[in-house]
Amino acid sequence: MAAxxxxxxxxxxxxxxxxxxxxxARDKAETARIRRALREAEAAWEHALEAESESxxxxxxxxxxxxxxxxxxxxxxxxxxxxxAHGSIPIREQVHQALTLLGAPASPKLISSTYEAxxxxxxxxxxxxxxxRDEERSFTAQGYARPYYICAALTHDRLxxxxxxxxxxxxxxxxxxxxxxxxxxxFLTHAVGTAEQxxxxxxxxxxxxxxxxxxxxxFALTIPGAYDASAQEPDPARVIAAAxxxxxxHQQEDDQQRQAAAQRARGQLADVxxxxxxxxxxxxxxxxxxxxx
Numbered sequence: 001m002a003a004x005x006x007x008x009x010x011x012x013x014x015x016x017x018x019x020x021x022x023x024x025a026r027d028k029a030e031t032a033r034i035r036r037a038l039r040e041a042e043a044a045w046e047h048a049l050e051a052e053s054e055s056x057x058x059x060x061x062x063x064x065x066x067x068x069x070x071x072x073x074x075x076x077x078x079x080x081x082x083x084x085a086h087g088s089i090p091i092r093e094q095v096h097q098a099l100t101l102l103g104a105p106a107s108p109k110l111i112s113s114t115y116e117a118x119x120x121x122x123x124x125x126x127x128x129x130x131x132x133r134d135e136e137r138s139f140t141a142q143g144y145a146r147p148y149y150i151c152a153a154l155t156h157d158r159l160x161x162x163x164x165x166x167x168x169x170x171x172x173x174x175x176x177x178x179x180x181x182x183x184x185x186x187f188l189t190h191a192v193g194t195a196e197q198x199x200x201x202x203x204x205x206x207x208x209x210x211x212x213x214x215x216x217x218x219f220a221l222t223i224p225g226a227y228d229a230s231a232q233e234p235d236p237a238r239v240i241a242a243a244x245x246x247x248x249x250h251q252q253e254d255d256q257q258r259q260a261a262a263q264r265a266r267g268q269l270a271d272v273x274x275x276x277x278x279x280x281x282x283x284x285x286x287x288x289x290x291x292x293x
Contacts, residue, residue: 004048008041008044008045008048009045009147011041012038012041012042012045012147012170013147015034015037015038015041016038016170018034019031019034019035019038019172022034023172042100042170088121089121091123091124091127091128091131092131092135092150094115094119094121094123095111095115095123095128095131095150095166096148096150096168097115097119098111098112098114098115098123099111099150099166099167099168100168101114101118101193101194101197102114102189102190102193102194103189103190103192103193104167104175104185104186104189104190104193105153105162105165105166105167105175105176105178105186106165106166106186106190107164107165107166108125108128108129108164108166109125110190111123111125111128111166112124112125112128113211113215114190114194114215116211117194117209117211117212117214117215118197118201118208118209118211118212128166131150131166132150132151132152132161132166132276135149135150135151135276136151136272136275136276139151139169139272139275139276140272143271147170148168148169148170149168149169149275150166150167150168150169151166151167151168151169151176151275151276152165152166152167152176152275152276152277153165153166153167153176153177153178154173154176154177154178154261154265154274154277155177155178155277156177156178156179156180156182156257156258156260156261157261158278159261159264159265159268159269159273159277159278160277160278160279161276161277162178162277165178169275172262173261173262173265173266173274174255174258174259174262175258177257177258177261177262177265179254179257179258179261180257181250181253181254181257182254182257182258184250185247185250185251185254187219187222188223188243188244188246188247189243189247190219191216191219191220191223191226191239191240191243192239192240192243192244194212194215194216194219194239195216195219195234195236195237195239195240195243196236196240197212198212198213198216198236199236199237202236213233213234216233216234216236216239217233217234219239219243220234220238220239220242223239223242223243223246224242224246225238225241225242225245226238226239226242226243227239
């Protein structure tokens, strides 16, 4: 019997607690094991969330009727007509699904493109402008009442919100830090996440939408060795291998910079600041004086 969302959320909370202990104990083997279990639990949570969403609406990420071909133009046209004027899935859940797939902090434009590449409902990027502020207010009022929050990526030097990047509160601070090498490292993570999702769809017998292939092609074209111009579509396995190969070149330095910044963040910032960033100097001056000179 499949676990419920509530059971999976409890499992995620337990694993995060165990992961924190393993990291503090510097037990690399246990840390790796828990991270694998956490990824599996997160994937199960996403699957359960999608199943719950599909049961509440006829609009789903994938066709549920085996008699309907997922590549049928008529079926695709029908699904587009069924889209509600306003998405039935809350914007924060849409962003959560896209970021979980991408695996690293991302811009609203990429989040929107990714969600629309793999799911049938549109994600209106303009709605993301106030989302992080709403999430911060909710966290300030309720603490860890929700299983996740849409939060900020943090700059490695000042630990303030990185401009234009959203992240997930369930990610460790290291994963949300943006250092000098992090934009490229995160780009490669995005490419791997996109390729892996296409592979999962293929394994499940659901061809990826054209928009997903276009997204993967955009990634592959800028990763050495990832794209074969003679092929009709990028090979997901080739993209993953090429992305991992490039990431290995600067991973150690990037990891060191992120870990050093994360250690400072844990020592200097309150919980809400670790998720949403320290106040920039401009805001701090305004808060102290009431006006900005």
